[in-house]
Amino acid sequence: MILFAVAKRGHAIKTGKVLRGAPWQIVIFSLGMYTVVYGLRNAGLTEYLSGVLNVLADKGLWAATLGTGFLTAFLSSIMNNMPTVLVGALSIDGSTATGVIKEAMIYANVIGCDLGP
Template sequence: ASLPLIVSNLVNIVSADFFGLGFTEYASVMVPVDIAAIIATLVMLHLFFRKDIPPTYDLALLKAPAKAIKDLATFRTGWIVLILLLVGFFVLEPLGIPVSAIAAVGAVILFAVAKRGHAINTGKVLRGAPWQIVIFSLGMYLVVYGLRNAGLTEYLSGVLNVLADKGLWAATFGTGFLTAFLSSLMNNMPTVLVCALSIDGSTATGVI
């Protein structure tokens, strides 16, 4: 459901930044795609697991929602920050303020509230953050540009040009299968970077 949001994952961030897509523009394109993906997922889940889904369940077996909240102040602040973030993304990003800056402000506010409450071990949160993703990203860029220098993106650009010459459907399905195949070989993140460079180097423009 977070597919229309640029900040939902690193792939979205890199893709939108590479092609110069703003938060609103990206969301407007991806909302219909997101709706289709949600519907397809729910339909398939229902078809496969409909026999395992109980028609009713005993509410008494569920814990009280209040017991799941360790820090009420952080919980309430989180909702406020979430709303302000969405407003900020749509309103401030078109004014030239980076999405990263808006998200950073929200994170700092939420972290400060959590630290003041002492119910959440903020030090442990910082230590447990996946900082290795930064090193991974830097290494990935080196590998991708190495593949470009080796001629991979030039070859893929040629393939994309052939697909584009055959029309919209061939370009759409061909590109989809190509990226799916590459993702199965080397993960989706480097595939996105390789394909972005390949698209940039191809002669295809606009809507085919």
């Protein structure tokens, strides 16, 4: 909003045209996805997934990486990949994984969600 106010004040950008041409459907869709993710978190999904990720992390780097990737790929096949990335990120954050294993799980989350079936 601050940048928008600065742009409007500078008169270099036609802010009215920007507002009319903005992809509002995408903005509303994104806000809806965030609402779904936090609803799933409140329902206990991320806590459950954190437990699964803890088991995988305890088995080592390869198990954590492949397990996270396959788990998020599966989840993205039954729901949109955008909320799956967010659910995965919250689940990884809630897990006990640290260091290289946690970093590998983060990358596996993004890759699994994007390359999921």
